[in-house]
Amino acid sequence: MMKEQEVNRQRQGASLKLLMAICLCGMILFLSANGWAQIRIKNKPRVVPGEIIVKFREGVEESVKQASLQRHNLSFVTRSQALGYLRCKTPAVTAQAINAIVRACKEADSNIEYIEPNYYLYAIETIPAGESFAVKQGAPVIPNDPRFDDQWNMRNSNDADIDASEAWATQTGSDGVLVSVIDTGIDYDHEDLKDQIWRNPGESGGGKENNGIDDDGNGYKDDYRGWNFVFDNNDPYDNNQHGTHCAGIVGAIGNNGKGIAGVNWRVKMMALKFLGQDGSGTTDDAAEAIIYAANMGAKILSNSWGGGENSRTLQDAIQYAGDRGALFIAAAGNESSNTDRTPNYPSNYGVANVVSVASSDRNDQLSSFSNYGRYSVDLAAPGSSILSAQPLGRYQLLSGTSMATPHVAGVAALIWAQYPSLNMKQILVRLLGSTDRKNAFVGRMATGGRLNAANAFFTNPVIALTTDLPYTNNTAGPYTVNTSAVDDGAITSVKLVYSVNGTTSDSVAMTSSGNDSFTADIPGKPLETTISYLVVAADNAGNRTASPTYTFKITTEPPPEEGCCGQNAMSFEGLNPSTRWAVEIPANMAFFLLPLVLLRRRKK
Numbered sequence: 147m148m149k150e151q152e153v154n155r156q157r158q159g160a161s162l163k164l165l166m167a168i169c170l171c172g173m174i175l176f177l178s179a180n181g182w183a184q185i186r187i188k189n190k191p192r193v194v195p196g197e198i199i200v201k202f203r204e205g206v207e208e209s210v211k212q213a214s215l216q217r218h219n220l221s222f223v224t225r226s227q228a229l230g231y232l233r234c235k236t237p238a239v240t241a242q243a244i245n246a247i248v249r250a251c252k253e254a255d256s257n258i259e260y261i262e263p264n265y266y267l268y269a270i271e272t273i274p275a276g277e278s279f280a281v282k283q284g285a286p287v288i289p290n291d292p293r294f295d296d297q298w299n300m301r302n303s304n305d306a307d308i309d310a311s312e313a314w315a316t317q318t319g320s321d322g323v324l325v326s327v328i329d330t331g332i333d334y335d336h337e338d339l340k341d342q343i344w345r346n347p348g349e350s351g352g353g354k355e356n357n358g359i360d361d362d363g364n365g366y367k368d369d370y371r372g373w374n375f376v377f378d379n380n381d382p383y384d385n386n387q388h389g390t391h392c393a394g395i396v397g398a399i400g401n402n403g404k405g406i407a408g409v410n411w412r413v414k415m416m417a418l419k420f421l422g423q424d425g426s427g428t429t430d431d432a433a434e435a436i437i438y439a440a441n442m443g444a445k446i447l448s449n450s451w452g453g454g455e456n457s458r459t460l461q462d463a464i465q466y467a468g469d470r471g472a473l474f475i476a477a478a479g480n481e482s483s484n485t486d487r488t489p490n491y492p493s494n495y496g497v498a499n500v501v502s503v504a505s506s507d508r509n510d511q512l513s514s515f516s517n518y519g520r521y522s523v524d525l526a527a528p529g530s531s532i533l534s535a536q537p538l539g540r541y542q543l544l545s546g547t548s549m550a551t552p553h554v555a556g557v558a559a560l561i562w563a564q565y566p567s568l569n570m571k572q573i574l575v576r577l578l579g580s581t582d583r584k585n586a587f588v589g590r591m592a593t594g595g596r597l598n599a600a601n602a603f604f605t606n607p608v609i610a611l612t613t614d615l616p617y618t619n620n621t622a623g624p625y626t627v628n629t630s631a632v633d634d635g636a637i638t639s640v641k642l643v644y645s646v647n648g649t650t651s652d653s654v655a656m657t658s659s660g661n662d663s664f665t666a667d668i669p670g671k672p673l674e675t676t677i678s679y680l681v682v683a684a685d686n687a688g689n690r691t692a693s694p695t696y697t698f699k700i701t702t703e704p705p706p707e708e709g710c711c712g713q714n715a716m717s718f719e720g721l722n723p724s725t726r727w728a729v730e731i732p733a734n735m736a737f738f739l740l741p742l743v744l745l746r747r748r749k750k
């Protein structure tokens with residue numbers, strides 16, 4: 147919604163204060179190869195001085211709200227129409243003082259549903275890259291973009307790429323798919339981006355672009371090419387560099403003889419700027435941007451930023467987008483840490499549409515800076531030394547989970563272009579169920595794999611979101627396994643196959659629980675039992691796919707040290723190449739797959 151001029155002035159004042167604060171507490175400015183300055187903010191401030199977000203419970207009377215605000219010395223500034231929270235001014239400036247008010251209100255005021263600081267959020271720092279690269283010739287589809295040879299992430303000799311060339315043989319993207327890049331804005335005049343920028347039809351034509359009228363009644367005047375939430379105007383131009391780089395990965399025009407090729411040669415990108423020139427923004431603006439994207443029909447939201455604490459405001463905004471069928475792709479963060487233990491937001495929110503993305507390098511290893519987490523990170527995608535677009539028509543290598551994230555958003559868009567009738571959940575299953583499992587990622591993220599665009603189009607069953615049961619001391623059971631499976635035709639059966647202490651095995655049909663989900667129970671077992679299990683799905687054409695194998699123990703011991711990659715994978719070269727990726731399994735599970743191999747041979 148539009149805000150009063152006074153508010154704008156205050157906020158610009160706040161941004162200036164922030165900039166000054168940054169200068170005081172230490173700013174490192176350095177020049178990268180082609181002269182672009184990068185700013186890294188040290189000692190990042192965590193909360194917006196003088197602001198608090200508060201939401202009252204349903205049905206609380208206006209007069210009671212006013213009295214409550216007065217009691218806590220808060221004055222109303224803006225209200226979120228979609229989520230109902232209020233952004234308020236407080237005399238408190240320091241994080242300590244603001245947190246004290248938040249704590250006091252939580253305890254004392256039962257009319258308040260939640261109250262929290264307006265956290266600052268940051269573009270996930272990018273590390274300038276300057277490695278040499280080796281690119282292989284001879285691909286299924288090689289676009290004519292002159293810098294394509296430098297895009298190891300799309301195609302390289304190690305096959306650590308996302309198989310973009312193979313995917314492009316099937317699908318190169320569609321103008322009908324809308325991806326929202328929620329970031330520092332986009333250089334919408336860039337030679338490789340300008341034809342991919344979303345135009346709001348309700349604010350286009352007949353002078354609607356600049357008539358000062360909210361022609362489509364969405365609360366934003368003249369928002370014909372996205373929105374700038376930092377200054378509340380209709381110019382989301384990128385005065386940083388981060389958002390343009392992310393946009394180029396999602397959808398730099400492919401095969402146009404210029405620059406690079408994005409994951410999508412054709413796509414529409416919605417430029418939503420909530421991070422300022424210094425790469426910082428606020429929770430309130432992020433929530434507004436997310437709600438804008440969802441309301442205006444974006445199906446994929448690409449989010450290469452993070453910071454703040456666990457925020458109910460942000461979680462509600464992400465849920466709002468999920469309720470409207472939009473995927474929320476989020477960077478896992480660049481702290482080299484385990485986000486199962488140290489949560490990173492927004493990638494850690496437990497909302498079904500959130501996909502958390504780690505970064506991989508050209509050797510298919512986890513990038514040194516990348517966060518990881520067996521339960522909290524979903525998959526890896528290339529993020530080290532990625533060439534993409536920069537403002538003023540330039541191109542540059544950058545590294546970060548920021549760069550990995552738009553690869554995943556881009557592949558989600560490709561899948562949607564190929565299968566336009568799929569819903570968000572079905573896109574999610576194809577995205578997560580088609581990764582290339584690698585030892586470097588197994589145990590460090592839920593899929594144990596790196597993004598693969600070509601595999602996402604499989605006509606065999608695709609399985610994802612299988613429960614990874616943790617160690618437990620529960621001997622009564624049952625141990626419930628949920629999974630999801632989709633197919634280009636129809637899933638005809640889903641089975642849970644499990645072994646007990648590596649010797650006996652059982653197979654049970656999984657019951658459909660709707661929405662492409664299936665469930666089955668493993669009965670309770672005594673202490674010191676080890677159970678391994680996998681899921682096998684079959685389709686109407688008789689094709690079968692096996693999930694990875696999961697293992698847990700009934701024990702009072704703590705689970706083994708988290709981290710990585712202990713199990714030796716065994717790959718079944720004899721299988722159909724299109725299913726081989728799915729059946730790289732630990733050696734002790736070979737007997738489960740043997741019947742599948744035999745079945746397959748019998749059919750021939």
Ligand SMILES: [Ca+2]
Pocket residue numbers: 349359360361362363364365366367368369
């Ligand atoms: Ca409008």
Ligand SMILES: [Ca+2]
Pocket residue numbers: 349353354355356357358359360361367368369
């Ligand atoms: Ca207008």
Ligand SMILES: [Ca+2]
Pocket residue numbers: 291338398399400401402403404405406407408
């Ligand atoms: Ca191009």
Ligand SMILES: [Ca+2]
Pocket residue numbers: 605606607633634635636685686687689
């Ligand atoms: Ca099929």
